[in-house]
Amino acid sequence: MTDDLLWLWIVLGVVLLAGVGSALVAPRLRRRGKGDDGAPTAVDEAPQDTLAPPDVAPVETSPTAPALETPAPVAGRMVRLRDRLARSGSPLGARLLSVLSRTDLTEDDWDELEETLLLADIGAGPAGELLEALRTRVRVEGVREPAAVRELLRSELLNVVDPTMDRTIATTRPVVDGVAKPAVVLVVGVNGTGKTTTVGKLARVLVAEGRTVVLGAADTFRAAAADQLTTWGARVGVETVRSDREGADPAAVAFDAVAKGSRDDVDVVLVDTAGRLQNKAGLMDELGKISRVITREAPLGEVLLVLDATTGQNGMQQAKVFGEVAGVTGIVLTKLDGTAKGGIVVAVQRELGVPVKLVGLGEGPDDLAPFDPEQFVDGLLG
Template sequence: MPVNSETLTLLAVGLPTLVAVVTAAALLVRRGRPGSPGGSESSETSEAPTRPESGQGAGAGQQPTAGPGAAGDVTGPVPAERTVDVATPEPDVAVEELSRVVPLDVPAPVQGRMARLRDRLARSGSPLGARLLTVLSRDHLGEDDWDELEETLLLADIGAGPAAELIDALRTQARVHGLSDPAQVRSLLRAQLLALVDPALDRSLATVPTLAEDGTQVPAVVLVVGVNGTGKTTTVGKLARVLVAEGRTVVLGAADTFRAAAADQLQTWGSRVGVPTVRADRDGADPAAVAFDAVRAGTQDGVDVVLVDTAGRLQNKAGLMDELGKITRVLTRQAPLSEVLLVLDATTGQNGLNQARVFGEVAGVTGIVLTKLDGTAKGGIVVAVQRQLGVPVKLVGLGEGPDDLAPFDPEAFVDGLLRE
């Protein structure tokens, strides 16, 4: 075929373009092959762009995000190490942890707990008994010494009446027998302090279920009251541990529905020893209804004791105190109240006595629980609160541990005050 000038011109223009196209295609093919010299290192190690799931294409107007080596990642095979990661994921550690059975706590035996209080009172730094012995051991006791003794008793929150009684008794003994023998002084002071604490008071807890007229077992119902900050909810949880340690079955009632964390806190205490908690499904629910449901659940399950926690109430808020009276009335429709325990902070002094009086009038308190009694020189609060209410201290808090709650033992308490 004759080649004219127009044909030569077309070949001169089109041939370089064709060569460029073929060369570019070859480079693209080589970059798509893993390990080929033409493929860059970053194209194999960089994160692959997101691929649409099986059966789905990219949406209209959506394009895969392209980065360095994106063409190779889209068209070439997925690197081997990624395939392994997707095919064999790591085991779910959280599922394995949840499948383990968490053992229940075994509460410490109740016997012997007061021995720890004796030790802590002795280490609290100049407790009441040590100060009294220091003054009484002087060679000659003048009026200034007797005034110092009375001041020591008042600072220990023993109250004016009991303090005067103790000073009068010590003066009489000093005139009759003298106070020269240290052992005699200690014995005399022990006897007088023990008389003030009154070991004759019944300090047992009424936690024995009773039988209704139809023969149904009715659990003992223990209502726990007190102001905020005294450790009331914690005391309920610790008391549950005391009862479990004594072989009793327990249900907890979270009737403190105004403090958001109260029900959670109580449920945590109960779960540690296998004790169920009856609680409201929302904050601010009627506390009387929760208390009622707790007693009903305890009756249906045939448990020994129902412990009902209530909201912390200030004694000067009449509305809240009226509500406490409502809880008491509602509970007694199902079962009689076996105990109403008032939780007091041993360090609050005379303010605690004011609380005790008001709660006694509203709720009919039958016993006192003194928290934070360890490590304080204000042991006289035991005497004062018993005189104010005419009810005994039944339980004392010994510390922050879960089993640091013990039945009050008057002799062990006095010995702790006098121990050097």
């Protein structure tokens, strides 16, 4: 091959490559224009869904408020607990009835009854009283028929639960210097008992009864607690007073909530507090401070202690310390439907000398009910 022919092939190859390159680049050029200096410019074609509209600022979407709900009526809620206890075949009631129905009760039988009561967390004192009453009535009345045994046991269990205790929540508005103030309910308890949830559910109970309510998020150590309480309130149209600063003075938040309740002429102010361990003296002192500060604006009508029914006798020490520091006036037992140890109702009342006023029936928003001794005992007996 001559040199001239070789050069010809090289030139043809270069021309061919140039043509192919132009064909590949052309689709990427959408248009040509002129820049500021008058020189031609090329604009790359980009997928249309990645192009932002010019001069349009991004829009921030604020969270929507929860839909307003109508709480379920309060009447009849305790019936649900009775039915749940009955369906579960409460070991306490079933074992007591089984032993008492035996033809001849021996000392071993009475020991079995005592063990059953103690395992149900009823406490040594109430258990002794109940057994003594049962011994006397069985001996005197000679009860053996199942229906009669059940009625006998129902009567004595009702006595130890004590239906005479006042279980109403103090929500009547006090009058101070001729001015009606909101009823103030302080809710206390240790971590994990469902305290903040209980405050939200109690707000629903009050709204269902036609009361106006303000919530105070005085658990300032957990932002999640204030958020949770705010959501509970918003669902039923109830405002929540809270601090924007984590770790703010809980007493100040509680005072602001009560002050707002006074200005807005509401019926009840519910104040949630931080979960506190009974061996932390500083935190317990703080709880006392909250109580003192609240009373500068309105009398403190109720202090409810929230206890987890499944903790049994471990809750007794908590109850005693809170009773000494906060002046507990009533007990809220959560998760009562989830325990076979219904005797805790009796034990905690005896320990503090105050009644169980509310009980948690489950996880639903309206699963909080005023405690009814008769419904409770009927549920235990099945």
